[in-house]
Amino acid sequence: MKANSKVCLRKDTRAQVGIGTLIIFIAMVLVAAVAAAVLIQTSGVLQQKAQATGKQSTQEVSSNLMIKSIDGVRAKTGTDMAGNISLLKLNVGLNVGSSPVDVNQVVVSITDGTTTNNLIYANNDKTYDAKMGGFPAANASANLKELLTNSATPGVNGKYFFTAEKIRDEDGSFTQEKPVMNTGDLVTLYISTVAAGDVGDTTVGSVTTGGSMGDSGLVIEPRTTVSLVLTPEAGAATVAEFVTPSSYGIRENVQLYP
Structure with missing residues (x-):
């Protein structure tokens, strides 16, 4: 081995x-x-x-606005009423879960099929380098009168501005100077639709105009198709379209939408 x-x-x-x-x-x-x-x-x-x-x-x-209803108001002198709608009242709220919306930054576009007005809130002085003439007034009613009657830079108030009034505002976030809407708030947006032939009427609803209204350039007579677009600073635009009745009859306030 x-x-x-x-x-x-x-x-x-x-x-x-x-x-x-x-x-x-x-x-x-x-x-x-x-x-x-x-x-x-x-x-x-x-x-x-x-x-x-x-x-x-x-x-x-x-961040979505929601138009709940639209009413039209006819101007009048005594018992003699205008043949057209002179003021639109939009009751507006927010969808569930919506973020707060600054009405001061909302743009309202309205057309009667012939004329289109792009309106900003009366306290917005950025777009036209000036607020609505006469704003801020003491309250919403006074600002509404300014909207219907007065003219300043850039022109007739009703062609360039809209005003607003709160209906429900539990947290006190909505004021004429700082109109902020939160979930649960309900406000009315006022849009002037005074026609050239109705500027001499003396009252619109509870507002005494004294026969010196401004021509908005819009004519909302019977059988008119009206389109509205509300565009907030952020979020989707809200669109509403309606056709006015074939006759307003003797009604001073006319429900137009829905």
Whole structure:
């Protein structure tokens, strides 16, 4: 028998040493640190953009005005009533879950099929570099009278502005100067539709005009198709369209929508 043979392995315990190796190691650490910093910064920026986009998308979806009803008021002198609607009263609320809406930034577009008026709130001085002439008055009724009767820069108030009055406002967020609507609030938007032939009438509802109303350029006579678009600062626009009755008869107040 052969004797058991022993196998010996040489151990090499030496490693790479020197300044060159150290430099390579430090460079690898620095590259890894820079890459990590870039990734962290990029992820932070993307997160912020995603949050902002999500917030804006939610606001666009949730901030919705809802027109509950529209009534028309005919001007009159004594018992003699105008043949056209002189004032529209829009009862407006917010959809469930809606974000607050600043009425000061709402644009109301109204057309009778011939003339289109783009209206802003009476206290908005950004679009035309001036508020509605006579605003702010003491209360909503006084501002409504200013809307119907007075003219200033940029022209007849009824062609450029609308006014509003709160019906229900539990938290007190709605004022004439700062009209902010929250969920549950209900307000009336007033839109002048005085026709040229009716400017001499003396009253519109409870407002005494003294026969000096301003021509809105609109003519809402019987069988007129009227389109309204309410566009808030954020959120979907609200559209309402209706056709006026074939005759107003002897009615001073006419329900037009729904």
